[in-house]
Amino acid sequence: MFFHIVLERNMQLHPRFFGRNLRENLVSKLMKDVEGTCSGRHGFVVAITGIESVGKGLIRDGTAFVTFPVKYQCVVFRPFKGEILEAVVTLVNKMGFFAEAGPVQIFVSKHLIPDDMEFQAGDMPNYTTSDGSVKIQKECEVRLKIIGTRVDATEIFCVGTIKDDFLGVINDPAAAA
Amino acid sequence: MAHHSDSEDDDYSYEDDDDDSEFDEEEEEPRNSRKKRGRSNPDSAAARGKKRKPSGSIFIEDDVIVDDDEEDDEDVEDGFIEHGEADHRGEEVVHRQFHEPTFRSRVGAEEYLDFMQEKYSKPRAQYDDDDDYEGGEELTAVDQQALLPSVRDPKLWMVKCAIGREREVAVCLMQKAIDRGSNFKIRSVIALDHLQNYIYVEADMEAHVKEAIKGMRSIFANHKILLVPIREMADVLSVKSKTVELARDTWVRMKLGIYKGDLAQVVDVDDVRRKVTVKLIPRIDLQHLADKQEGRPIVKKKAFVPPPRFMNVDEARELHIRVERRRDRMTGDYFENIDGLLFKDGFLYKQVSTKSISTQNVTPTFDELERFKKANENGEIDFVDMSTLFANRKKGHFMKGDEVIVIKGDLKNLKGWVEKVDEENVLIRSDTKGLHNPLAVNEKELCKYFEPGNHVKVVCGTNEGATGMVVKVEQHVLSILSDTTKQHIRVFADHVVKSAEVTNGVTKMGEYELHDLVLLSNLSFGVIIKLDNEAIQILKGVPGRTELVIVKHGEIKYKIEKRINAKDRNKNVITVKDVVRVIDGPNKGKQGPVVQIYKGVLFLHDRHNVENAGFLCAKCSSCVLVGGSNSAADRIVDSFSRLGNPKPPAPVPPSPRRFQRADSAGAGGRHWSGRGGRGHDLLVGAYVKVRMGPFKGYRGRILEVKEKTVRLEHEARIVTGKLSPLHTLLVARDAIADVNENVATPSQYNMGSQTPLHPSRTPLHPCMTPMRDSGATPIHNGMRTPMRDRAWNPYTPMSPPRDSWEDGNSGSWGTSLLYQPASPMRTYDAATPGSGWDSSTPGRNYSDAGTPRDANAPSPYQPMTPNSASYLPSTPGGQPMTPGTDLDVQSPDIGGDAETWLMPGILVNVHKAGENINVGVIRDVLPDGSCVVALGDRGEGETVMAVQNEVRLVCPRKNERVKIVGGKHRGLLAKLIGLDGSDGIVKLDDTLDIKILNLDSLAKLAHA
Known part of the structure; x- marks a missing residue:
């Protein structure tokens, strides 16, 4: 069965991508990371349909990576018994x-x-x-x-x-x- | 019987203690028969006036029956019973002794039992009247307590006697008591079947016991007589309830004879005679039988046990074996009688003693039951007898929440859930209306219930440990689809539990786990795809065909734990877990994540592949990395062939460097001094980051540089990261990047415009390290889902952002691709340091790539020229790497270098082209780097010459003796006392110091 739900994920982004296209980079990385994955709770993430919000980035000590909490809408597919x-x-x-x-x-x-x-x-x-x-x-x-x-x-x-x-x-x- | 009576008075003269010399074994039999006869007269027993406790008498009574039983085969006494039989043989009497010439009916026995009962009820009644024993007919629990022995009661003494003579002694004492009368002070004698070597004597005082046993031969009078503590007295006589009721249809196993261990089904039980008739699958050698009947000489073959086979009467007739068809008088069934054996429907019906079958822990396997089922041909296994399977269930079989079904009684087929388990009774709750919940049901009437789709785990039987999903339920048999093998398993519902966990049956056996890469004793390697109780199934690493071997635990030499990379056809680096597609060979088109890599052979797991648990092996050169770049080949130099890949990849012609290496070893080598020389010293003090191996990601300052290792100072710990020459250099390259930042080496002059490539590349360089990290670690992890490259997902790894990273950084990619493959063949590289060196020389690198932008780059041969001006700039910021210095210090003596790797006395694998890998011992290392190897574990085989690159070290295992072949301790002997990742903990022989060294610098020492 397909569901359209909102999920959240902390994205780590390399400083290289900071700039005008930060958001685009973030989204494309999110898509790459998330789409096609599977979790027992939600099933397969089929496609990201939209970004709800991107939180404030937090610089991580030692690595220069920045963590953004991203809320996104996605279509998930999870088979059920009896379906x-x-x-x-x-x-x-x-x-x-x-x-x-x-x-x-x-x-x-x-x-x-x-x-x-x-x-x-x-x-x-x-x-x-x-x-x-x-x-x-x-x-x-x-x-x-x-x-x-x-x-x-x-x-x-x-x-x-x-x-x-x-x-x-x-x-x-x-x-x- | 008559002749016994003649002698009886003489035989049993106990008056005289010396007389007992007449006692010997043969007399036991008449004695017993006499005793029995004595018993058969109710009056005589009472007349004896021997005071007995009720419990004691019960015991003796039991005993008597046993005696009776044992003798009746040969006992002459049978005569009197035969009368009874003649008269009373009735319809209800069941005959079991089809082939015994003289037999006794149950009537006789029943009669006998009747008067035994009568006889013993009498003294009991007297007891109740005379003594102050209360309670009358039915004893309450309190009364039972009152019956327990107290201090005033006579005591029990344990007397040692000869083994096997316990009964005899007891009977003798009884006879003595009869003869002596009232001045014989002991109360009773007890001989227990299960207690050898001792009898119990009940008496008030030890002196009485001593007196009683005085002079008896089978009693060791000088042995101490032990008093049984009052508390334990009751236990002596309590009968253990181990007697499992043998019911019809029970499954049992034979204990003796050729049928030993065979499954049998009880057909009939004779409780009195302790015999059962069982149904077996016969193990009959018909030919043998035919020979016997025709009087031909029979060759005795002792060891031969015929396999179980159903009897085929026609076959028997063909062999001219006489087959009689007889109707059993009682049951009306027809039996085929062959040579005294009875057959029906192919089964053998055999009467055996209850002692010769075991009823405990029978647990018939599925196959066995299937065989039994086969014969009756009307399909289904009769699952009435399932109940007997359940008899052997473990305690705590049912758990709260289990779904169960009632299989017996009024509530049959009622489904419910276990609420509570209370010993034998299980409280179940069901959905059915009108039933009061919970219901108490006997455990034996319940069976677990599963539905298709349930995920279960097998908890007993041959498939123990396997998990899977139920696909079919046939009564109490489930078909399960195993998670790992994707095969069907048939199990009893009773042997599985619901489970969410996914296992593969046994997943670990000793040190080997499922899916481990192992080296076999014949030096082939493979992946474990199945672990059985004993056997390990291995998919061998033979690309192009499926070669399965089943080996024992001992046949595996060790587990290969190295993490190695390989390159696909397009020179993309493949690491474990990458998804690749096979584009060549028999497995063409298959695709899956890489599970193991070894020697250029990939083991993939293709989940669509049902065979071999989904595993297949392929050559790395016939695979492409899914989502990998095809253009990689254009960008990077192929150093494949040099890295020991057996097959040079097609797109790039076999590089000339193979020969070139020889050049460098010869001509160029002259200029190259020892690698441990100054060139490396320049690295000391540089800040570097480790990029591979267990210390990957560590940063530190180089303290010390040796042939293959650099010693880093890390804030937290000092590590000795062993790095191959290539690797060292690459670390150096990192160092350059870092040095630029940290040490501010005046490298700027490199950033000029020597080559068009460099200006663009060098600024990127500082960024190279973190970026590789980002590519390799966090992002990768996110991408490691198997679905990431499924077609349905449009955004998988080929997504533009990633590509752009890569493109923006082709320089770094070039290098990374260049050095990564170095590790699988480290030995190779190490053994040829010269070539290793030049491969990583940037100049060579670019020229080989043949890209136009390298037009200004120096020719590959230029680096050989010391102080080549044009060369210098091409080293990006690389003072430490400046070939000029390097070339100066390189030693021309390659052999000396090789010595750091190969030393006499160590065990190596010799792999010559076109031959198998052989193990051997290095006898001598020649100056040119090749060595003399004596084949065989101990070097007992023939001696061969091997070039360095044909020789690989044998990785030592724990507790083995090693020789250190690299590093500061090179040449020392040590013992490997532990393993820690890729490090070995060794104890040096000389100083007994404990050192942690990289495993690669440890070579297994050949046995002396």
Whole structure:
């Protein structure tokens, strides 16, 4: 789920950047530092949408760096248990498949794939129904439900299921082509 | 029986103490049988008039049953019971002894038990009447207390007897009591099964005991008789409740025979005869059986234990083994009888004694249960028997808050949460309406409950320690997706707990941890990707293919802890944690953060890669740093090939410097005097900052300069930072910057216009150090998230600000890129000081870069010319570095230099091109720097010649003997007594002084 929230961060800036463009430098450094990071509390920071305020800079002893407290608005993405997501399949193996929804990696175990879908090994490993009408392979898009999340310092890993109503393949570029 | 009765009077004449010589082992049996017969007459027991405490009698009664049990195989007494059997064999009687020719039914035993009970209830009743024992039928707790022995009661004495004769002695004493009558003063004798070597005698006085045991052969009369303290008396006779009730379907393990350790399931229990029928997976050698039946000679192979396999009757028939199909009279089941063994559904049904199975800590593994399941073919494991698995649960199995499900009884399938654990009972709270909360449920009726998506940790079994997410729940079996291996593990719900933590199963084993870079005993290296109970799985550092080895702990030589950098194809410096993409080789297209770097081989962790825990290894030259600059190659000189990289990177032609180095060693070398000479002395007093290694960031004044080290004075501590020659120089460059500020060296003349580049560069110089810091530390840290270069994020490292920093500072980048790679191959550089020197000479540097702005720069060869005027200016502010002085003091004797590194007697790794790395001992160092190495740990192998750059020191480990090969103490022998980062704490042999030296200046000493 996406949220638009305000976060705060202390930015350290080298004196080199002091000058007319200080603020621009600060913002671009903030973007570089923050966007794409992940925290267990807020999830992934997707994009900074605005700066609320930049506090007074404090010169740090010994290093000449200056610390600015910056409040910024950002869009964060955090998956929740029970959430329905659309994701792109990135890897299929005999244990199930991995899919990605933006920065989040989701694993769908073969136990959580409908029983009528069988694993087909080969050049393009995939899960196919017995009649061959539905095929899950790399690059195809699936709708899945998250049943569990694990939050590390640097990533969020989810386990999902497609064994439920209205879940499964929603678009298969390979088949369409 | 008849022949026993003849002799009994003679045998047991206790009157005469000397007679006991007639006692010997063979007589035990008739004696017992007689005793039993005596017991079987209720009157006789009462008539004995022997006063017994109730507890004692209970014990003896028990004993008697045991006796009975043990004998009945051979006991002639069976005759009388067979009558009973003939008459009373009823439907409800279950037969278990399919292959015993003579057997006794339960009826016989029950009858027997009945009158035993009758018999013993009588004296008890008398007791209650006669004595002032209160309480009647049901004893209350208070009454129980009153029964405890007091000081007025007879005491218990512990008497030592021969091992194995405890029972015999007790029975003999009983016989003696019967024979002697009232003048035999002891009250009772107790022999405990679990207590060897001693019997207890109950008597009022020690003298009575002594008298009673007098003359008995199995008793050591001269041994001291010990009084049992009153408090402990009750314990002597309290029966330990270790007897686990053997119920049907219980899982047990066999203790003896070829089935030892095998899992078995109890099919039937005979409590009276202490026998159980178990179901096993047979270990039968059919061929052997066939041979036996046909009377062929049998070769005895003792060591061979056939593997467990289900019996296939057809197969047996093919081998002409006689298979009889019989119906069991009682159960109505059909059994296949092969050579006296009973089989059903492929399982062997075997009757064994309860003593030969163990019921404690059985904990069947998943595989074992699966095998049992396989045979009955109708799918699911019968989880009724799960309850027996739970019997072996640890104490405190359930914790408050655990989610549980009831598996037995009326409340079956009720889910709830543990509120409180109270010994056996667990109070649970459930959501179900209409139930009063909390409910007390027996622990055995509960099982933990998990739902898919739960993150759990395995707490027992083979997968202990692993964590993962539940993906499937099948009754009590969970499928877990392991966090590390991304594999499915199947475990019992009971063996896991909910956990937020993420571990990889075992993450540490001895000194090695998961993902450590280690050197193996065959001198190959790799990253630990999996730790098992015993085995360590290693992904070897062979770029281009996946080579996995499983090794034991001992096969690892040591952990490689060096922090090394490498360069990617575009000469970007790769450090650990940088994200790189593989652009060549079998792993092409993979991408991930670098976990380890060694010898130009990168170990990446690609989270999309499911194999090898996501690890793969690649050559650094076939990787590109994600977000790195491609133009780096234009800007900087490639010193790659010189740095020992096995494969010169494509964009830059193999530099001519390889040969040039030889030049400098030969021709140029002449002018270069010893590096420890004056050139370095110029550094003394300069303010420098350490840029690498454990002291990175420290500033200080140079106190002393040696071959490879400079000694810095820091406000807080004096450190000896060992720096490679390149490094020394680079520190010197820093020093220049700093010197400009601090010491105000008149370097301004350099800032003139000698080269177009320099004016622009030099002013930047003071800024260079902090900026590198800013690039390397705080900003970098922020950027070290794996996502930082994901495509979806448009602002990742390629963002303009950063680039502009870099661009604004190409000079500093050039240098930094130049020196950083120096460290991985430090030995190499060190061994060739001359070349190391010139590589860092700025003049060379720029000319190699071949950029137009260097047009005025001196030619690379000019620095060789002493006092080259054109050269001087090119050193940015670098008086200390002025080649002129350097060249003057350089010693022409490279060999002498090499000596600082290589000394006879030390252990080295010899790596010749195209060969494996071999360990060897330096026997001699030749003046030209090459050395004579005797291969092998102790130098027992063949002797080879090795050039310096083919030889690398073997890093010593703690408590090993070392030789100091660099620094002030060069040449001394010492013992490495500790490690501290990249420093080693050594104790010198001569002075016993403790010194802290850089590990690189320590070489492992070969065993004498």
